[in-house]
Amino acid sequence: MSDQNVNKGRRRMLILTTSAIGAVGVGFAATPFILSMMPSARARAAGAPVEVDFSKLDVGVLLTIEWQGKPIWFVKRTDAMMKKLGTIADLLVDPDSDVETQQPAYTKNLPRSQEKYPYISVMIGICTHLGCVPLDKFPVGLASGMGDDWPGGYFCPCHGSKFDMAGRVFKNVPAPTNLVIPPYRFLSETRVIVGENPGEAKA
Numbered sequence: 001m002s003d004q005n006v007n008k009g010r011r012r013m014l015i016l017t018t019s020a021i022g023a024v025g026v027g028f029a030a031t032p033f034i035l036s037m038m039p040s041a042r043a044r045a046a047g048a049p050v051e052v053d054f055s056k057l058d059v060g061v062l063l064t065i066e067w068q069g070k071p072i073w074f075v076k077r078t079d080a081m082m083k084k085l086g087t088i089a090d091l092l093v094d095p096d097s098d099v100e101t102q103q104p105a106y107t108k109n110l111p112r113s114q115e116k117y118p119y120i121s122v123m124i125g126i127c128t129h130l131g132c133v134p135l136d137k138f139p140v141g142l143a144s145g146m147g148d149d150w151p152g153g154y155f156c157p158c159h160g161s162k163f164d165m166a167g168r169v170f171k172n173v174p175a176p177t178n179l180v181i182p183p184y185r186f187l188s189e190t191r192v193i194v195g196e197n198p199g200e201a202k203a
């Protein structure tokens, strides 16, 4: 599917919380994992890993879940989106994701994703300027409303920061760094636990 074929009318942003999953009715599931009896139940609720099943998520559509009170984005990127990542390095502040605080080491690569499922993007949807939630602007060019040279990505409406489809920040915007990628590990191609690194399976 090309960027142009991403049907904006089909796009939907789903805000899922661990308490509201059952009401969403689109087949997603997220379950808080209790890691230990300590610290307090309140602290566990705030920071517990969350399992996400995105098997019914369409390609090129943004899904948002909540983890630790933050919006976590999932996108199954198209082939066109993936190809674009390698063509815009000159436009970006940190095209190689060299700022170590912005992603786990296992996602320091061109698509900023895990090697086994490179087209799946998982990011914290919070602008690295002052913390607004950027908007998805996935279509390329004029169809996005971002100008004919827009390669597809995210736009922060607060002060105009722009990020590409891997969350890499563009030059000459207020945001100083790429979007943050949380720790996450795959249970399968369509099931992820956010809040745990690969190999951190809990009993």
Ligand code: FES
Binding pocket: 127, 128, 129, 130, 131, 132, 156, 157, 158, 159, 160, 161, 174, 175
């Ligand atoms: S908070 Fe996003 S540009 Fe300022």
